Amino acid sequence: MSHNNKIKLYTFPPSLYASIPRLLIAEKNIQGVEYVTVDLSKAENFAPDYLKVNPNHTVPALEFTDERGSKSIEDDSIEVCKQLDKMSGEPQLYTSQNASSIDSYVKDMHDNADVGNPLFFTSRDESELAKKKDMIVPFLQGRVQGFETYSKQAPEHKQLYDSFLQSTNGMIAQYQGKADAKPMFETNAQMWSKAVRFLDKTEELLKQSKGDFIFGDYSLADVHLTAWLYRQNLVRGEENFQGRPTVKAYYERVSARPSFKATWP
Ligand SMILES: N[C@@H](CCC(=O)N[C@@H](CS)C(=O)NCC(=O)O)C(=O)O
Structure with missing residues (x-):
């Protein structure tokens, strides 16, 4: 880290969204992060003390000391990753050149394709x-x-x-x-159709990419996408890749990176 900084990441190993910053930490080999496990299977994310850290009762949350020396908290994986990228060295995975592409793609994933947890919990x-x-x-x-x-x-x-x-x-x-259970089956079907739309969009973007990754070089968008695809692969396996050879080749590529094995051993 560039400055003397105590960094705490609240996480739960199986969590989709908390795995996004864990992947980034592995990808950039960021040292000195203290992990605090919040056990979602015991609803520890609703513990009164955790609600003070993150009133949205979600993981991840990042506690760190900012440039002015005051304690700060980011409570959303998108901001957590930007902060970690900024605090760590090269390569910067979020830059003035790729920021707007990354922002709109990642926002679409989080807002309109937030399907990993519902597909996991429903049938x-x-x-x-x-x-x-x-x-x-x-x-x-x-x-x-x-x-x-x-x-x-x-x-x-x-x-x-x-x-x-x-x-x-x-x-x-x-x-x-x-x-x-019919309403649950209906929710599951709706979630899957949102996933399909996002997978199709991703297939097109990857086809147009001038590099191996979603916007050319490896960026913060790939950190989010890798974690999203890991969960999709867990819940729907090959169905995700049928008719989407570029997404499939991409997933094989990112899952061969050492950071992937460090995040999902
Ligand atoms: N937009 C948030 C979403 C975070 C989120 O929903 N995390 C899940 C775990 S993957 C969570 O904490 N859920 C609360 C619960 O299970 O009660 C982010 O990107 O950080």
């Missing part, structure tokens, strides 16, 4: 539901316990906990056959 049909049930239900039950505990500890956040309790219990009921 598309009865057969996927049966397969995933024993993995998803305990995860959701762990979160229910967290919400109940925090609700007693921090009654000032009761409304927040109650609303997540309700939606989480609703999903458990669908997995356990106690509630109609």
Whole structure:
């Protein structure tokens, strides 16, 4: 790091969005970052103390000392990555030349193709539901316990906990056959169509690229895209790549980088 700086990254190893800065840290070999695990399977991202770090109750969050010496927090992976890129040395992966292309592509991914978590937690049909049930239900039950505990500890956040309790219990009921799962299958289908649109756009951009990466040279956009594709590959495998040979070749290329193995061992 260029200045004497204590950097803390709040993360959860299986998290999609927290893996984006972890990939960047590996890619640029940034030293001295302290990782703090926030266990989403226990709803620790809703702990009263974590709500002070990140009121949006999400990971990642980055705590660092800014140029003026005051403690700062970035609470969104897009800003976290820009900050880490700026604080670390060459190569800069976000520059005045590529900033506007990166900004609009990454914003589209985060705003309109935020499908990795919903596709992971929902199922598309009865057969996927049966397969995933024993993995998803305990995860959701762990979160229910967290919400109940925090609700007693921090009654000032009761409304927040109650609303997540309700939606989480609703999903458990669908997995356990106690509630109609059709709405879940519909959500899953909608999410997949958003993924398809973004994959098609990515195929076109990669075809037009003058280099091996989305905007030519390796950039912050590739850090986000690699993590997004890693999750897509986990939830839908080859379906993502059918009819998209350029995305497939790209994914093979980025997954061969040492940073990939360091992030998803
Ligand atoms: N826009 C945020 C999204 C972060 C996000 O949604 N993170 C997920 C984990 S991948 C999370 O913390 N979810 C909260 C939860 O599971 O309760 C970002 O890019 O950092």
